[in-house]
Amino acid sequence: MSDIPDDCARDDEPPADGQFVYDLDSDCTLEDVEENKPYIGRVNGVVDYGVFVDLSDHVAGLVHESNLRGEYEVDDELIVELDTVRENGDVSFRELDLAEYSVVEADSDDYAVAADLEDAVGESVRLEGLVSQIKQTGGPTVFQVRDESGVVACAAFEEAGVRAYPGIELDDPVRVTGRVETREGAIQVEVDDIEALDDAAAADVHERVAAAIEERATPHEVEPLVEWPAFEPLREDLRTVARRLRRTVLEGRPIRVRHHADGDGLCASVPVQLALERFVESVYADGDAARHLLKRLPSKAPFYEMEDVTRDLNHALEDRSRHGQKLPLLLMLDNGSTEEDTPAYRNLAHYDIPIVVVDHHHPDPEAVGELVEEHVNPYLHGEDYRITTGMLCVELARMIDPSITEEVRHVPAVAGLSDRSEADAMTDYVALAADEGYDEDDLRDIGEALDYATFWLKYSAGRELIEDVLNVDCDDRERHERLVDFLASRAERDVDRQLDAAMAHTEHERLDNGAHLYRIDVENYAHRFTYPAPGKTTGEIHDRKVEETGDPVITIGYGPDFAVLRSDGVRLDIPEMVAELTEEVEGGGVSGGGHLVVGSTKFVSGMREEVLDALVEKMADAEIDEDLHSSATAIDPSD
Template identity: 30%
Template sequence: MDIVNGNEHMVKMTQVIELKPYQRISDLRLNQNYLGNVLSESLVALNTSVIGKLTKPTKLEKDSKVAVKVTKVSLPYNVELEMISDPFNVVEEGSAQRFLIESEILEKLKPLMIKAAELIKKSISQSRPIILRHHADCDGYICAIAIETAIKSLLARKHRDSIWHYYKRNPTKTPYYDYADAIRDLTTSLGDIKNQKPPLLILIDNGSTQEDLLALKKVVQFGFITIVIDHHQPTIENKKPIIEEYTHVFINPFLIGGDNSLTAGMLGVELSRLINQTSDIDHLPAIAGVCDKSQGREFDQYLKLANKKGYTVEFIKQLGQCIDFEAFHIAHMDSGLIEEILFTGIEQQKEYVNLLDQELEKRKKDIIKSAEKYVKIKEMKGFKVFEVAIKEILTIGRYPPPGKSIGILFEHFKQKSEKPIIVMGRGRDYITIRSNIDGFDLNKMTQELNKKLPHTQLCGGGHNLAGTIRFVAAAKQEVLDSITKYLSENHEPA
């Protein structure tokens, strides 16, 4: 409740929600306060299609604005309401709901998150198909599955056994919305576009950069409504995000002074709770945070929530590694396996980890042995560079893939080095990078190299300390030499 200063005393204001015109009885929440319009002494309208019966008659005039509490809902038509006599003010749905943690960044993002939740609920009410397109790693899966839990619950109320006609979840291996994925989404949705409504596309753990732009333009051209939920540094052009024109809601901590420590999984869990007050998901943000190497105040609070349910950092690392293993083999399939793992309970999760942990540890050790044999180490002033031909020490089609393997090698070499390091895994036409050099910014380096080497078609990026750059294969050695020069000029002490 808000507290408003009166001349003589403090007045408590009851917060009420105004039901949207498209919402139906199935959207009501028990014990929630709503704005109503008096129709008669016993009937109050919450909108043009939702009318409830008062438990006690009112003497207020017709069309009076009142605050009412929903005390009973019996589908399909019966709603019982209790009149609230306190002064009230109208608020956006979700604005009074608290996040799982205290966070200035989340509070700044809240208006956008409420807008996204509203757009999702409106799409469900209008029978607009929804596509969740998410990065196929642990963080991306957690964000998508948390939101999916809320969406499926609302869809079940409206469409019962036919919810899959209105909803799809598609993982993507690339850390951006690839044009090929856009074509897949369009191809599977052409019937919806022709016969119903263009879909709502929710991009998760990608969508913020130049590499996402063409695919976003394509689906928007066909009438898609888009929401982007991401924590990667967005591409800025003319002082605004390059994708801004092609998304209806863009949720990214970087836009309000945050960084990548508030991961997609954390954002997805909080958004899920705004959509449908989803419960039993407060252990998920910590799993996303540990797997995405998050740090900071928000992560620490989420970790405490997971600790209360018996999750330790070490166990979360093991569980996250197993989830990534499954995601690698699921590839582009819409599978419920990872959802089952996340919600099965900690005792069953321990059994699942025990099944895979020994094999995954063996594979990590094998990669480290091969890398130590073939790695090239450069001693720079103040840091070390570890360079390895990553695909040449891996078996094609076998987990872990190059990006995950570079992460493993980074953790290994970091522990052995007294200096900050940068690990570069070179492929035929790409370099995957992990670093802990103070002040290093992969995205800034990518932009500068692209200006100096326009003939290399260099692109890519990611987080400041982790990501991948791509280029034409003929330029590989030139790009490697340019990276070494850039590091020497910008990160070696004078």
């Protein structure tokens, strides 16, 4: 015998001559024991038919009396070699009689990695990594352990519902020894032992995992779906966000996605959710990991309300307490850029919850800048709302996981039409969707169906329904088409009913700048608590008046303490107007925001007339801008 076992590392070089006997490290398993090689065994029990010996903490077996050469007591040492390994896992050894030998201490360096465990089911393995989650179930304690290749669940049992290895904490570097099994279709290590590492071993694990995360967090290089110079300055910002999101998954931190509850918000959030889920599946052995790590929820308001943040924070703290999860990263999509978001952000700051924003609404960078870690917004690069969040997030999703590309090629066109984008690239996006079998009417119907479904879903994400409507990760194109036709038809019917009641109560005046102003009291002259909501009702009235007049049009839909604003062919700069009203109307309690041509404002009900009068004065002074007229940017289907 002249070699140390291939999967064990020698601590001390033995002499060139003489017999080697191997003293296994406590972490060695049966995988490290080879036939016809001698090992030191320590007696742990004496019975009538032989003795039981330990070769390590994980290797033990019987030396039958027929294979013994002497008599032994507990804690005596003897030299043995492997005899048999039975199908049930029982191991037997036979004693060797060696006159002279040299002892070699052997540490196992045959460490498995999480990504390869599917091929090791039924085998004993060792792996090293960082603890990313500790979940106490009614049975075992489940440690999610992250190494350089992925994340695997390691189940340790003390007794039912009792925390195993209480000294092990989140982010500890550990060495796990156990047997690979499948539980409910997922790979899991049944733990024999977990050891917290320190000093050089801990530093090595940290270094290996950090290097792997850094490499794997790198987003994919993808060509944009359409060539669009206005989009180019935003690509590096999106790459930074893609890297941050991939890193968050690799670090075992959950991601909570909040998005505006409209067509553009859904076109932004659904592709990103799908891309992240597929990335999670490539990292985690647990098939349910995506469900635990990713949550997508709509926000009805055009900002992050205290109600929403309180719910999110409460759920996050409960998940940390009950399931051992880290606190999440908040990803704001098609929302989150304004001063109105800052109270919610400051609430999250008490718990150091990171915030990432991808949005196209007019931002308040001075207000939100210090509260968010990444902020992607076309206004920050001299562009505007015409680059919709859905357009941005389709590219973001492709950077996270380019495999979704074929499923989302039509989505930017849906986003643009839903949000009335007048971008130069809309013609190219519509043509791209046409290649996938969608004409412009189809795309508009998808947008209407999304709005209609979202209205009735209220605060629910409606995962499967929304994916079928958008035809992303949908397995039945015909069902998608039937569903969209049904929902869009219902939406059209309900809009017609609403406008039949409301149009007669629309007030009209001609402003000094030549624009038509239409006002409608949606609280008293439109159906409440049904589709369409006040914002949608105002938008539909506005669209009809634009088509009817062919001139610049402004429409205000108001209630007791709010107003929804739409304009066409008039450069309103609604965020600036709202900011001015906040200062000028004393006691008005004015807040709000939006784009140049779409927005909303809130105020105290007792000051409604003063706020609306001041708002109309500003509208009368606004510049007429033909570039903002819908007829100037209409999409020609023949292009």
